[in-house]
Amino acid sequence: QSALTQPASVSGSPGQSITISCTGTSSDVGGYNFVSWYQQHPGKAPKLIIYEVTKRPSGVSDRFSGSKYGNTASLTISGLQAEDEVDYYCSSYTSTATYLFGTGTKVTVL
Amino acid sequence: QVQLQESGPGLVKPSQTLSLSCTVSGGSIISETHYWTWMRQRPGEGLEWIGYIYYSGTTYYNPSLKSRVIISVDTSKNQFSLTLRSVTDADTAVYYCARQFFQYWDYWGQGNLVIVSS
DSSP, X not given: OOXXXXXXXXXXXXXXXXXXXXXXXXXXXXXXXOEEEEEEOTTSOOEEEEBTTTBOOTTSOXXXXXXXXXXXXXXXXXXXXXXXXSXXXXXXXXXXXXXXXXXXXXXXXX | OOEEEEEOOSEEOTTSOEEEEEEEESSOSOXXXXXXXEEEEOTTSOEEEEEEEOTTSOEEEOTTTXXXXXXXXXXXXXXXXXXXXXXXXXXXXXXXXXXXXXXXXXXXXXXXXXXXXX
């Protein structure tokens, strides 16, 4: 199974909105509403920011939102802030009862 | 607040066995709603799911690693463990343990870097 495809980098200016895509297949992203997103600071463990495509855990800023269309899920960060300049990974449940992660996206705040 | 902490050697020789433990605090590993998972991240790369265990001992592994992996649980110690046999330099990675709730991971350990080198 191949990793889910994410853009290597996405950039935006402070206050802008950016969107990170996560593309899979009908056997993973497209087949289930079990996409989650993680934020990872350098040298730290990933932190859950979105689960089940659109849901936000308690304590996570409402500037983060998730969506899905077909085989592509997306994470949108609105009101971009300097602290958002870290790595983001998507994950999906698959038809073989395993889990795939995305290739990862580095967000740059210009 | 649930916390997970990995422990184990940071250096393993090629062809030998990697063994890590994850101690859970702030909550019981005996939970009907959680699975206990191992993942890894090679240097500069993305995350890879290794497998999970339920408190009863039921396991499920990544098919690409299944022949070399064993995940076990010790409920008396509130701990679960990872064993990876016949390691190569491709197994050099930060290994994370995490708590799985439904199809996502809500609590993670800080990670344990394991380098495979002679």
